[in-house]
Amino acid sequence: MSSHSRSRMALIATRTAIIIVLAVGVLVGLCFWGALPEKAGASNSDSASRELFPAEFHRVEMPQAKGPHVLLISVDTLRADHMSLYGYRRPTTPRIDQFAKSSRVFDRAYATAPFTPPSVVSMLTGRYPYNHRVRMFWQRVTAENITVADHLRRAGYQTAAVVSNVVLSDDACGLGIRFEHYDDQVSEPEPRRPHMRERRAAGTTDAAIAWLTGTRDANKPSFLWVHYNDPHGPYTPPDDAPVDFTHDQPKLIAEDRLLEYVKEPGLLDGLEYVDRYDEEIAYVDREIGRLLDAYTSIGLADDALIILTADHGEQMMEGERFFFCHGYNVHESVIHVPLLVRYKSMPVERVAQPVSIVDIVPTILEVAGLPIPGELDGYSLARGIHDRPPYAEGPDAEVKGRLIRTFVYADRKIVVQHGRSNIPRRSWAYDLRSDPHESNPLPVDPAESAYIAMEQIIRGDPDPAGQPTTYAKGIRPTGAAVADHADHDALRTLRSLGYVE
Ligand SMILES: [Zn+2]
Structure with missing residues (x-):
């Protein structure tokens, strides 16, 4: 280990010790005053x-x-x-x-x-x-x-x-x-x-x-x-x-x-x-x-x-x-x-x-x-x-790791599907007046302003597929995404609500 690494480790150890001492101090203080916040219905200062x-x-x-x-x-x-x-x-x-x-x-x-x-x-x-x-x-x-x-x-x-x-x-x-x-x-x-x-x-x-x-x-x-x-x-x-x-x-x-x-x-x-x-x-x-x-x-x-x-x-x-x-x-x-x-x-x-x-x-x-x-x-x-057209997005049931995004207009909506690459893969539109149940997808012109605006949103999105990079490991089946730190109880809860199989 180089002297540089050793001194860095010593610094980290010192910092960790200070944090532990401070954390224990705070906890003892809170317990002493009986002020540990309750989980539910707690009052926050x-x-x-x-x-x-x-x-x-x-x-x-x-x-x-x-x-x-x-x-x-x-x-x-x-x-x-x-x-x-x-x-x-x-x-x-x-x-x-x-x-x-x-x-x-x-x-x-x-x-x-x-x-x-x-x-x-x-x-x-x-x-x-x-x-x-x-x-x-x-x-x-x-x-x-x-x-x-x-x-x-x-x-x-x-x-x-x-x-x-x-x-x-x-x-x-x-x-x-x-x-x-x-x-x-x-x-x-x-x-x-x-x-x-x-x-x-x-x-x-x-x-x-x-x-x-x-x-x-x-x-x-x-x-x-x-x-x-x-x-x-x-x-x-x-x-x-x-x-x-x-x-x-x-x-x-x-x-x-x-x-x-x-x-x-x-x-x-x-x-x-x-x-x-x-x-x-x-x-x-x-x-x-x-x-x-x-x-x-x-x-x-x-x-x-x-x-x-x-x-x-x-x-x-x-x-x-x-x-x-x-x-x-x-x-x-x-x-x-x-x-x-x-x-x-x-x-x-x-x-x-x-x-x-x-x-x-x-x-x-x-x-x-x-x-x-x-x-x-x-x-x-x-x-x-x-x-302005409202925007919405959601996981794509068809392909895990893909997102679909939409702009909704008075009589029409456009939908764009893509993955992590920031590049739209598929797009389509519905005429909401003649097809309110969205059964007849229509082509979208890539030159139209709604498509260009959506493409810009996708390209500017740090997590284009809607799954933040830091939590990518936590992606679970069935289209719903779960953060990586979710524990066993959390997954059981999500299963009971139908989000995780
Ligand atoms: Zn809900």
């Missing part, structure tokens, strides 16, 4: 948030906001066209329909990805996945990504989240520190798989109301994000679900079209699965109604900004490979989501132009009178609608 972000975040002057209160409701796996709000043949969403009567309703809102982590991080940061770069399960949000909760907290808001999907637990995504109160408790046994844990819509609403009526500081404006996990599969509406849908003729499907987690033993009538999915929607609709009632009776609703959306949709029986799942393509069934925005100065109307869930953060910031950072990909929905 301001000093923790000071160290979390790039220095520029704290250098930018942040005005103090006087309000309004902000309530952001997101529903997992809720496809827009199965809601009566959007013309579905069944009365699945009577409470949301009622809420829509005083809201700005976006008929064409798009998620940024067909599965939870990338899409939710877009919803909370106002950035597309190629910018926030959370593209896998168990991949944590990095310090460069400032969430709307961080902005609002600096502006004097009290911030809280109640999330009921385990892939949004603080362990899985690292969002807990971004909120003063982060309740990710998922502890109810699933009805047919008692070894699995969940928190149904009723428990989610209860936890949100408990924060609103108990912990909330009445002297501050509040930001509450509530993420419901129903109607995520397996589709098991509770016994007291508000509706019981039935159908006449069965529609038999091949067993190999069903992923293990969603499969009911011996049940091959696809319409039975659709009935149960719709019943779960009606159930979560009732619970959202209960939350809105509580919000109103506490006296917050009149002056509040209330937003309702979903992180992605769900394929029913239109998938090429699997039925009743999401995360394998960018079909309308998985990226077209509901979006309703209610605020006193906002018009009550239906909006036909396509918008994205990255528009939620700038909308909240504008309504709160706060500056909108330049690096956001979204545009405020509080004013006129910005004319």
Whole structure:
């Protein structure tokens, strides 16, 4: 070993010793004061948030906001066209329909990805996945990504989240520190798989109301994000679900079209699965109604900004490979989501132009009178609608390690598929007016501006196939990507949700 190497090793050993001493000191201090944070529902201190972000975040002057209160409701796996709000043949969403009567309703809102982590991080940061770069399960949000909760907290808001999907637990995504109160408790046994844990819509609403009526500081404006996990599969509406849908003729499907987690033993009538999915929607609709009632009776609703959306949709029986799942393509069934925005100065109307869930953060910031950072990909929905095609991306079910990306226009969408090489391999388009079910792919002209813009995004993307280089080892089968440090329990959880085989 050279003397240079020896002195470097000595330096590393000294540094390591200092870090260990400091870490032990901090732990002893925390234990002494009884301040070790709990995993769920923990309160996070301001000093923790000071160290979390790039220095520029704290250098930018942040005005103090006087309000309004902000309530952001997101529903997992809720496809827009199965809601009566959007013309579905069944009365699945009577409470949301009622809420829509005083809201700005976006008929064409798009998620940024067909599965939870990338899409939710877009919803909370106002950035597309190629910018926030959370593209896998168990991949944590990095310090460069400032969430709307961080902005609002600096502006004097009290911030809280109640999330009921385990892939949004603080362990899985690292969002807990971004909120003063982060309740990710998922502890109810699933009805047919008692070894699995969940928190149904009723428990989610209860936890949100408990924060609103108990912990909330009445002297501050509040930001509450509530993420419901129903109607995520397996589709098991509770016994007291508000509706019981039935159908006449069965529609038999091949067993190999069903992923293990969603499969009911011996049940091959696809319409039975659709009935149960719709019943779960009606159930979560009732619970959202209960939350809105509580919000109103506490006296917050009149002056509040209330937003309702979903992180992605769900394929029913239109998938090429699997039925009743999401995360394998960018079909309308998985990226077209509901979006309703209610605020006193906002018009009550239906909006036909396509918008994205990255528009939620700038909308909240504008309504709160706060500056909108330049690096956001979204545009405020509080004013006129910005004319640009929403972007979405997802793993390609056909070929592992490939990504498909889309721009959605009023009447057309273009799709580009590629791998790690930054070079588009295939592209096609759909005419959404004449072919709403996307069954007839059309050629794309490489000279058209949408294609050129997409090519630039792909070429500028450090992780073109959507799997960050540092986590590349963690890529698992079935199209879903899992960060390398996900442990045995995490993989078991992901299997139960159908993301890993
Ligand atoms: Zn989801």
